[in-house]
Amino acid sequence: MSQAPETRSITLPEGHRWRAYWVCVAVAALTILDLSKVNVGLPAIEDAFGAGSTELQLIVAGYVLTFGLTLVPAGRIGDQRSRKTLFIVGLSLFTLTSLVAALAPNVEVLLIARLLQGVAAGIQMPQVLGIIQELFTGKERGKAFGLFGATIGLATAFGPTLGGLMIAIGGPEDGWRGIFWMNVPLALAAIALAIWLLPVTRHPSSKPLSLDPVGLVLFAVTVISLMWPFLFTTGSPSDNPARWWVLVLFVFAITAFIAWERHYAASGRHPLVPLALFGVSSFRNGTALASVYFAAMPSMFLLTTLYLQHGLGLEAVFAGMVGIGFALMSAVGSWVGGTLVNRLGRPLVVWGLALLLVGIGLLVLFALTTPPAVTPWAMAGAMVIGGAGGGLVVSPNQTLTLMDIPVKQGGLAGSVGQLGQRIGTAIGTAVTLSLFYSTIFRESAGEPDLTVYHHAYGIGMLAVAIFIAIAFAIGVADLGARRRQRSALGGTEPEAA
Numbered sequence: 001m002s003q004a005p006e007t008r009s010i011t012l013p014e015g016h017r018w019r020a021y022w023v024c025v026a027v028a029a030l031t032i033l034d035l036s037k038v039n040v041g042l043p044a045i046e047d048a049f050g051a052g053s054t055e056l057q058l059i060v061a062g063y064v065l066t067f068g069l070t071l072v073p074a075g076r077i078g079d080q081r082s083r084k085t086l087f088i089v090g091l092s093l094f095t096l097t098s099l100v101a102a103l104a105p106n107v108e109v110l111l112i113a114r115l116l117q118g119v120a121a122g123i124q125m126p127q128v129l130g131i132i133q134e135l136f137t138g139k140e141r142g143k144a145f146g147l148f149g150a151t152i153g154l155a156t157a158f159g160p161t162l163g164g165l166m167i168a169i170g171g172p173e174d175g176w177r178g179i180f181w182m183n184v185p186l187a188l189a190a191i192a193l194a195i196w197l198l199p200v201t202r203h204p205s206s207k208p209l210s211l212d213p214v215g216l217v218l219f220a221v222t223v224i225s226l227m228w229p230f231l232f233t234t235g236s237p238s239d240n241p242a243r244w245w246v247l248v249l250f251v252f253a254i255t256a257f258i259a260w261e262r263h264y265a266a267s268g269r270h271p272l273v274p275l276a277l278f279g280v281s282s283f284r285n286g287t288a289l290a291s292v293y294f295a296a297m298p299s300m301f302l303l304t305t306l307y308l309q310h311g312l313g314l315e316a317v318f319a320g321m322v323g324i325g326f327a328l329m330s331a332v333g334s335w336v337g338g339t340l341v342n343r344l345g346r347p348l349v350v351w352g353l354a355l356l357l358v359g360i361g362l363l364v365l366f367a368l369t370t371p372p373a374v375t376p377w378a379m380a381g382a383m384v385i386g387g388a389g390g391g392l393v394v395s396p397n398q399t400l401t402l403m404d405i406p407v408k409q410g411g412l413a414g415s416v417g418q419l420g421q422r423i424g425t426a427i428g429t430a431v432t433l434s435l436f437y438s439t440i441f442r443e444s445a446g447e448p449d450l451t452v453y454h455h456a457y458g459i460g461m462l463a464v465a466i467f468i469a470i471a472f473a474i475g476v477a478d479l480g481a482r483r484r485q486r487s488a489l490g491g492t493e494p495e496a497a
Helices: 014-036 039-049 053-080 083-103 107-135 138-181 183-197 213-231 241-266 275-279 281-311 316-321 324-344 346-369 375-391 394-402 407-443 450-488
Strands: none
Touching (some): 014 107, 039 053, 039 138, 138 375, 213 241, 281 394, 346 450
């Protein structure tokens, strides 16, 4: 049963609230950019340092792993103490680690910088979501999350393009350093604006900070054991199949974690993750939908970029530009979705997923059937349709997911949702890349031709479509549950709060 959401706990003039909001959103976009723009720099990093496949994998996967590990405890601390302080701490660490990565003399230093950069991202992201929860309520919150989704959509889609542009400007040898250099001045400006504009969100408390240390250890083992085998899945014949045995540890770890959290809560203390959150249907269904959605979308961009670069021979910057239409339409769709979500509710998300499936189908159709000279343009057109659908998913779903969550738990609830997205991304990327590369290894004895890439892209994108279809099914199931709930209450409950 849903619990009544709390109103915002920060009272500021409207102009000040929106300025503080844009500082938060800009930093979130900077964080998300580092999930996608680094991918295109891997070949240059390999050439510069002679890095092996495992090291290259860890440069990307290590960021995702430490990002995910830090989200929940950072969200918990932010809810208990000052979100502004944690935001600035995370952003400062992000700036420092970006500088170290840009100056890295070898791959080992770069890898350590990326791991700590993920920690920094995990510290600041829950504070963004918690502050937005406290700044806005009602229709304004829907609008705020709509613009948030639009910005994150732009960051996700423009990441490969920006990464390719930095390499083009800096050259094939040191251009990858520009991918990290660009973070430094942007983050320094954001720190100054955060100190000036962000409100103080310290919640008065005479109790010492509680982090549930046993729960924290069990949580870390659970997340690592779940993500580990997927983060090291590339589709190469050299992948070690023994990595899947780590999932046995995951089963034991999550069982122990749930049992401990229930025991800890029953003793009157505050667990790391209040399992009661998952008793709120809007939060549970919205988190599941977002997790599956983010298993699909980063994978879609990655597969498309690989196909355009390796299959058609496009340069990284031009391959990334094919997704610009998705980014722009996603931004428009997110803004529209944010303004309509309080009136239309979950059906808006379901329609968006249906439109996104159409875009994915056209993307594959154009990749397989159009002449190579026309293919990038045709795929860019399909991206426009997919972007319109994607924009109606992320921000409305974010609003619906948190609408019944008390404001004081906004940072923790948001960080649990973000953790689901990061796990989804790790699993989706592993599944789709494994299908893509295993098809290439299986069908080509030497240098693969365009037909082989057609097959690899089509099979990988089939997995993307299946993920979106699962998200669609979750949305339809949630919609049915809401309608039954309204019927039981005599039709008096609105679709969205």
